[in-house]
Amino acid sequence: xxxxxxxxxxxxxxxxxxxxxxxxxxxxxxxxxxxxxxxxxxxxxxxxxxxxxxxxxxxxxxxxxxxxxxxxxxxxxxxxxxxxxxxxxxxxxxxxxxxxxxxxxxxxxxxxxxxxxxxxxxxxxxxxxxxxxxxxxxxxxxxxxxxxxxxxxxxxxxxxxxxxxxxxxxxxxxxxxxxxxxxxxxxxxxxxxxxxxxxxxxxxxxxxxxxxxxxxxxxxxxxxxxxxxxxxxxxxxxxxxxxxxxxxxxxxxxxxxxxxxxxxxxxxxx
Ligand SMILES: [Fe+2]
Ligand SMILES: [Fe+2]
Numbered sequence: 001x002x003x004x005x006x007x008x009x010x011x012x013x014x015x016x017x018x019x020x021x022x023x024x025x026x027x028x029x030x031x032x033x034x035x036x037x038x039x040x041x042x043x044x045x046x047x048x049x050x051x052x053x054x055x056x057x058x059x060x061x062x063x064x065x066x067x068x069x070x071x072x073x074x075x076x077x078x079x080x081x082x083x084x085x086x087x088x089x090x091x092x093x094x095x096x097x098x099x100x101x102x103x104x105x106x107x108x109x110x111x112x113x114x115x116x117x118x119x120x121x122x123x124x125x126x127x128x129x130x131x132x133x134x135x136x137x138x139x140x141x142x143x144x145x146x147x148x149x150x151x152x153x154x155x156x157x158x159x160x161x162x163x164x165x166x167x168x169x170x171x172x173x174x175x176x177x178x179x180x181x182x183x184x185x186x187x188x189x190x191x192x193x194x195x196x197x198x199x200x201x202x203x204x205x206x207x208x209x210x211x212x213x214x215x216x217x218x219x220x221x222x223x224x225x226x227x228x229x230x231x232x233x234x235x236x237x238x239x240x241x242x243x244x245x246x247x248x249x250x251x252x253x254x255x256x257x258x259x260x261x262x263x264x265x266x267x268x269x270x
Contacts, residue, residue: 001069001093007076016079021072025143030068032139035173036181037064040131040212043180048130053110063111063132066097067118071136083123087116124202134207141203142183144168144195167192169220176214187219 002023009022019025037047037060047060070093074085094112102108118133120126128134146166167189176182185196196217204210 001073004073004076004089004093008073009075011075011079018079021075025072026069028143029071029136029139030065032142032173033064033068033135034061036135036139036209037061037132039173039175039181040135040209042175043212045131045180045212047132049110049114049132053114055107055110059107059111060132062101063114063118064135066094066111067115067122067132067136068139070094070115071119071122071140083120083126086119090116090119121206122203124199124206127206128208131208134209137203137207138200138209138213141200142171142173144199145171146188168195179214180212181209182214182216185215185217187217190219192219193217 005022005026009020012018012021041047041057047055047057047063049055049060049063050057070090071086072082073089073093074082074087076089077085094115098108098111102111114130114132117130118128118136121128121130121133122137122140124137128137145168167187168185169188170184170186172184172186174182174184185192187193196215200215204213204215
């Protein structure tokens with residue numbers, strides 16, 4: 001698994017100049033996923049694997065964590081359509097992971113199916129058919145705080161994605177007042193709303209969890225906007241800085257930041 005994460009990050013960070021999609025991202029998504037699963041469970045929302053396959057809540061946690069850890073390993077093959085490649089890359093790893101733990105081949109096959117369903121469903125346009133898949137999809141979208149996106153920004157990739165993510169100061173999960181889950185997002189600048197709209201809202205829409213989530217966005221120093229529903233933004237061509245892109249020192253600095261971050265810095269979440 002470690003080698004897969006490394007290969008995924010070489011493609012993501014070194015070759016494409018996009019943010020970390022390796023070990024740190026996997027941990028963030030797994031952690032957020034577990035928290036979402038438990039918040040939903042406290043509100044009486046059963047995991048689909050419990051409801052439909054009579055598995056235990058602990059099995060559901062295994063599904064969420066395993067899918068979170070493996071959802072992006074397909075980037076080791078290619079970023080484009082990586083959700084499909086992740087099925088391929090995760091399939092054999094999954095058998096090795098599950099075989100010593102799930103001796104019953106039926107239960108093992110159920111877990112295997114549910115994990116792969118969650119992996120393929122993290123594609124923003126694919127509908128999640130299980131609570132567990134919805135959780136992984138939303139958790140994936142929530143790995144958006146500004147430190148997580150320093151890499152493309154520092155490397156000179158100044159498009160709306162990288163600039164907007166630098167405005168996301170904090171993501172916090174808690175129990176909602178009217179719904180099981182509340183997501184509070186603190187922004188330093190309203191440009192961060194693009195990130196909410198482009199990534200979070202779209203993924204929430206196909207996650208199947210939208211009815212269970214309250215979303216509140218607050219621009220620092222502003223009044224909280226509960227139930228925030230960001231407007232659709234038009235996707236524009238990325239704006240690139242020719243000066244920064246051509247400047248080798250900027251690229252080297254970006255690489256250094258990437259390496260430092262992926263090795264040492266944890267997520268700015270919770
Ligand atoms: Fe992905
Ligand atoms: Fe991801």
